[in-house]
Amino acid sequence: MKKIVVIHTGGTISMHVHDKSGAVVPGDSNPLTAEIGKLMEYADIREIEAFNYPSPHMTPKEMLKLKQIIDQHSSEGHVEGFVITHGTDTLEETAYFLDLTVKSKVPIILTGAMRSSNEIGADGVYNLLSAVRVAISDNAIGKGVLVVMNDEIHTAQNVTKTSTSNVSTFQSPQYGPIGLISKTAIHFHHSPNTRESFEVTDVSPKVALLKIYAGMDADLLMHVAQAGYHGVVLEGLGQGNVPPAIVPAIQQLLNQDIPVVLVSRCYNGIAQPVYGYEGGGKMLEDMGVLFAHGLSGQKARIKLLIALSDPRWSLCLNEIFEY
Numbered sequence: 001m002k003k004i005v006v007i008h009t010g011g012t013i014s015m016h017v018h019d020k021s022g023a024v025v026p027g028d029s030n031p032l033t034a035e036i037g038k039l040m041e042y043a044d045i046r047e048i049e050a051f052n053y054p055s056p057h058m059t060p061k062e063m064l065k066l067k068q069i070i071d072q073h074s075s076e077g078h079v080e081g082f083v084i085t086h087g088t089d090t091l092e093e094t095a096y097f098l099d100l101t102v103k104s105k106v107p108i109i110l111t112g113a114m115r116s117s118n119e120i121g122a123d124g125v126y127n128l129l130s131a132v133r134v135a136i137s138d139n140a141i142g143k144g145v146l147v148v149m150n151d152e153i154h155t156a157q158n159v160t161k162t163s164t165s166n167v168s169t170f171q172s173p174q175y176g177p178i179g180l181i182s183k184t185a186i187h188f189h190h191s192p193n194t195r196e197s198f199e200v201t202d203v204s205p206k207v208a209l210l211k212i213y214a215g216m217d218a219d220l221l222m223h224v225a226q227a228g229y230h231g232v233v234l235e236g237l238g239q240g241n242v243p244p245a246i247v248p249a250i251q252q253l254l255n256q257d258i259p260v261v262l263v264s265r266c267y268n269g270i271a272q273p274v275y276g277y278e279g280g281g282k283m284l285e286d287m288g289v290l291f292a293h294g295l296s297g298q299k300a301r302i303k304l305l306i307a308l309s310d311p312r313w314s315l316c317l318n319e320i321f322e323y
């Protein structure tokens with residue numbers, strides 16, 4: 001039987017309590033722990049309660065702590081896979097952080113729930129079971145960090161939360177899941193073709209993420225330039241364009257050696273330097289703006305934060321974002 005470590009971090013999957021107003025809140029005990037016995041027929045499971053946070057409370061510090069827990073267990077003993085239970089709101093950021101920083105090839109699977117355990121149709125234990133089944137699958141080895149929810153397997157790089165409440169919230173726009181879970185088997189139909197790896201010990205760089213909109217002026221970005229940020233990610237328009245009014249503020253950031261990374265606010269397609277008009281992608285590229293091909297804003301932010309944490313990476317941002 002394979003040895004799997006299940007690391008709990010909190011989120012709706014670990015919630016079962018409504019307060020007096022009916023709002024869902026974290027409780028003192030984790031309802032998943034009472035159910036873990038049901039999973040023992042699939043794997044030899046060891047549980048770790050790392051945190052009990054709703055995922056909007058997660059920060060890169062907790063993400064780094066999770067990486068360290070995984071590294072420690074990988075080096076100490078015979079662990080053949082990890083399952084991380086996590087709130088869904090920021091699950092994709094933690095998944096991508098771990099994908100970029102954990103070297104081990106063993107399956108690392110994140111899962112969550114959209115309904116707390118006291119609700120009819122609660123999806124937590126089912127998703128946890130699915131995640132354990134994927135973690136023990138030999139075919140999951142070497143595929144990077146995966147997200148398992150609602151009978152689908154997604155890569156950390158492409159997955160995103162698409163619905164506020166639907167149990168099929170996790171999707172990989174444009175790419176789709178890389179595998180499916182049926183009653184009897186785990187079916188992979190694609191493999192990620194590349195994997196990047198960064199060593200990280202410091203998550204202190206301040207990286208801002210701003211969405212660009214029609215009629216935006218330079219004020220916000222000028223404030224960012226003065227507020228001690230080390231990097232900025234912009235979710236640009238369409239192919240990767242911005243209103244002309246913010247171009248001087250972008251120039252100001254670049255003059256201060258604050259890297260500016262551009263993604264598109266479209267959730268399909270890849271930002272590219274196509275247009276040569278004022279604020280167009282070509283002009284931005286010529287100014288020194290980097291294009292994060294195909295990443296969402298929140299993923300590009302995680303990558304820039306990691307890249308800025310060490311001169312080995314921060315001195316070659318061009319290559320890192322051309323990847």
Ligand SMILES: NC(=O)C[C@H](N)C(=O)O
Pocket residue numbers: 010011012013053054055056086087088089090112113114115
């Ligand atoms: N479904 C969930 O887990 C949402 C919750 N707000 C969280 O991310 O912690």
